[in-house]
Amino acid sequence: MAPKYTLHYFDVTALGEPIRFLFAYGNIKWEDIRYDDDQFEKVKSKMPFGQMPVLHVDDKIYAQSTAISRYLAKQVGLSGKDDLENLLIDQAVDLFHDFRQKIGDWFYDPIPASKAAKVAQLKDHFPFYLNKFEQIVKENNGFLVNGKLTWADVFFVAPLNYFKYINKRDFLEGYPLLQELVKKVESTPAIASYIAKRPPGGRPGA
Numbered sequence: 001m002a003p004k005y006t007l008h009y010f011d012v013t014a015l016g017e018p019i020r021f022l023f024a025y026g027n028i029k030w031e032d033i034r035y036d037d038d039q040f041e042k043v044k045s046k047m048p049f050g051q052m053p054v055l056h057v058d059d060k061i062y063a064q065s066t067a068i069s070r071y072l073a074k075q076v077g078l079s080g081k082d083d084l085e086n087l088l089i090d091q092a093v094d095l096f097h098d099f100r101q102k103i104g105d106w107f108y109d110p111i112p113a114s115k116a117a118k119v120a121q122l123k124d125h126f127p128f129y130l131n132k133f134e135q136i137v138k139e140n141n142g143f144l145v146n147g148k149l150t151w152a153d154v155f156f157v158a159p160l161n162y163f164k165y166i167n168k169r170d171f172l173e174g175y176p177l178l179q180e181l182v183k184k185v186e187s188t189p190a191i192a193s194y195i196a197k198r199p200p201g202g203r204p205g206a
């Protein structure tokens with residue numbers, strides 16, 4: 001019997017969104033429990049590492065967006081064909097985490113001086129990482145790894161809107177291959193139908 005999946009995450013499209021895309025892509029049923037900040041504070045101490053996303057598989061609890069996505073990718077056929085392809089996928093996903101930390105952490109920094117220092121560096125971080133990603137997609141025939149859809153593409157595309165939202169700009173302007181990649185992932189029929197039905201989100205646009 002298929003396991004019962006329950007995803008716990010904020011009502012936004014950040015680190016939990018690749019997991020939702022992968023469930024949709026694989027046509028796997030899951031319960032999508034969405035929290036606002038106040039609801040989360042009440043359950044934070046019950047989360048394995050005090051954060052979300054968290055996935056219940058039957059009666060067991062698992063955390064970490066990358067680990068959960070890698071697990072689901074295996075279920076839905078979006079892993080690599082061998083260890084080296086998986087290494088390339090992991091490399092792209094880890095590069096995405098470097099990027100999203102550089103362009104996202106400033107938003108949550110409560111200390112004005114360090115926040116301002118991080119904001120000042122955004123002008124370097126955006127071109128550095130986006131040029132790298134654009135070049136990777138160019139060398140890989142329109143995808144992040146070996147010219148075919150893998151979970152690295154899903155992990156890159158699914159949370160992008162959230163990071164556009166907090167930075168208040170479409171930072172993919174001027175990166176046509178990355179824009180194409182977004183279209184390819186979001187127009188995959190099962191993902192497109194999830195997007196069409198997904199809730200508007202606790203922070204509209206995020």
Ligand SMILES: N[C@@H](CCC(=O)N[C@@H](CS)C(=O)NCC(=O)O)C(=O)O
Nearest residue numbers: 014015050051052053063064065066
């Ligand atoms: N390494 C973790 C990071 C998870 C994470 O940063 N979660 C954030 C939301 S995207 C969170 O739970 N923030 C609330 C808090 O830390 O209190 C993962 O990839 O799942």
